[in-house]
Each structure stands twice: as structure tokens, then as C-alpha cells.
Amino acid sequence: MKKAIFLLAMMFSVYMYPQGTEPTLEKVGKMVKATYFHENGNIAQTGFFLKDKLHGQWLMYDESGKKIAAGKYMEGKKSGKWFFWEGDILKEVDFVDNRIMHVKNWNQSEIVSVDK
Numbered sequence: 205m206k207k208a209i210f211l212l213a214m215m216f217s218v219y220m221y222p223q224g225t226e227p228t229l230e231k232v233g234k235m236v237k238a239t240y241f242h243e244n245g246n247i248a249q250t251g252f253f254l255k256d257k258l259h260g261q262w263l264m265y266d267e268s269g270k271k272i273a274a275g276k277y278m279e280g281k282k283s284g285k286w287f288f289w290e291g292d293i294l295k296e297v298d299f300v301d302n303r304i305m306h307v308k309n310w311n312q313s314e315i316v317s318v319d320k
Contacts, residue, residue: 225245251277
């Protein structure tokens with residue numbers, strides 16, 4: 205479990221500070237929407253700031269544009285369910301006050317439900 209948490213923390217830290225072109229910042233109501241880019245010009249991540257703190261929905265993408273992480277911040281702290289995609293595995297991570305409370309792995313190759 206500690207290894208999984210460490211890997212998630214490492215993966216997140218890499219994508220939190222992408223190396224690439226200058227970000228775009230756009231005022232949206234009381235918040236600022238930020239878009240960061242990979243060196244190839246593709247979006248690395250998008251999200252919002254409120255009073256200089258990460259706030260609201262954040263999405264992260266790899267260099268090819270594939271979504272690799274999604275989650276919400278509340279006043280600079282990870283909150284609620286975050287999702288991390290790694291190949292066929294989807295990691296569902298529950299955060300409370302910026303702390304990991306639960307991690308669940310989903311295998312995307314398995315059938316979850318079938319409609320008839």
C-alpha cells in the first residue's frame with residue numbers, strides 16, 4: 205500500500221509541474237483558469253485557482269493528449285475522488301483534507317456491467 209501511495213505521489217508531482225511552454229491564464233468569475241502545455245504544444249493540465257490556491261476540477265494529460273488524472277481541489281487541498289489512468293488500470297483514490305483515505309484499482313479490461 206505504501207508503495208502504491210508513493211507511486212501516486214511521484215506521478216502527481218511530475219504532472220503538477222509540467223515542463224513546456226508558458227501557461228495560459230484566463231479570469232473566469234472569481235477564479236483563474238490555468239492551462240499548462242507540454243513542449244509539443246499539447247495540453248498537460250487544466251484547472252482553476254481561487255485566491256492563489258488550486259481550486260475545483262483539474263485534469264492532466266500525457267504528451268499524446270490522453271487523460272491520465274482527474275480530481276478536485278478545495279482551497280489548495282486534494283479532495284474527494286481522484287482518478288489516475290495507467291494502461292488498463294484505473295486507480296480511484298479518495299482524499300480527505302489532502303490525505304489519501306482509500307485506493308481502489310479497477311481493471312478496465314474487465315466488464316463492470318452489461319445492459320441487455
